[in-house]
Amino acid sequence: MSNADIILEFLEHDRARQFCDGCISKQLGIKPRQQVNQVCNKLSKQGAIHRADGTCARCGGSTKVNALAADGAVEPKKARAPARAAKVSQQVDVERMRTEIVHRCQELWGRARKEAPPESVSAFITTLREDKVIPRHQANMMLTICNLRNVYVWDRVPFGDREMAVASAAWEIIDEWWKGRRGK
Numbered sequence: 001m002s003n004a005d006i007i008l009e010f011l012e013h014d015r016a017r018q019f020c021d022g023c024i025s026k027q028l029g030i031k032p033r034q035q036v037n038q039v040c041n042k043l044s045k046q047g048a049i050h051r052a053d054g055t056c057a058r059c060g061g062s063t064k065v066n067a068l069a070a071d072g073a074v075e076p077k078k079a080r081a082p083a084r085a086a087k088v089s090q091q092v093d094v095e096r097m098r099t100e101i102v103h104r105c106q107e108l109w110g111r112a113r114k115e116a117p118p119e120s121v122s123a124f125i126t127t128l129r130e131d132k133v134i135p136r137h138q139a140n141m142m143l144t145i146c147n148l149r150n151v152y153v154w155d156r157v158p159f160g161d162r163e164m165a166v167a168s169a170a171w172e173i174i175d176e177w178w179k180g181r182r183g184k
């Protein structure tokens, strides 16, 4: 995941608020702070975030702050259901899959760790993988779904048959593992 994706995930997590470069750098561990500055300037030019003078929600400083652009991450429309998707056992809804992944990870996190989880979904999954709470393979499938969803929502990459096939196969791998470990 690129720093741009991690910053977008963070801003999307708390979309009602705005944060300065310094707080984003600290929160997400993206160093040096200049790196955040560069990425946010670029995202602002692309229209993904809104960058202007304001008050940071975290440190209260009056400075350049960043927030997700109003239309920076729209709820994805329901994908058309092409013929091939009929074979897919589950209605493919990548947003719903991602939400479900977040819920499951929160449940796992609650059992494994005391501190609050990271505010970026990818950082969340990666930490659980490093802790060996989620096996590498299943963690990769979770990241695949989150990345598919991100390019769909942020970069407007169309969600066609192939993307649906990848998402639903990844989902099956995660779901099978999840159900298996619940039975234990």
Ligand SMILES: [Zn+2]
Residues within 6 Å of the ligand: 019, 020, 021, 022, 023, 024, 056, 057, 058, 059, 060, 061
């Ligand atoms: Zn701040």
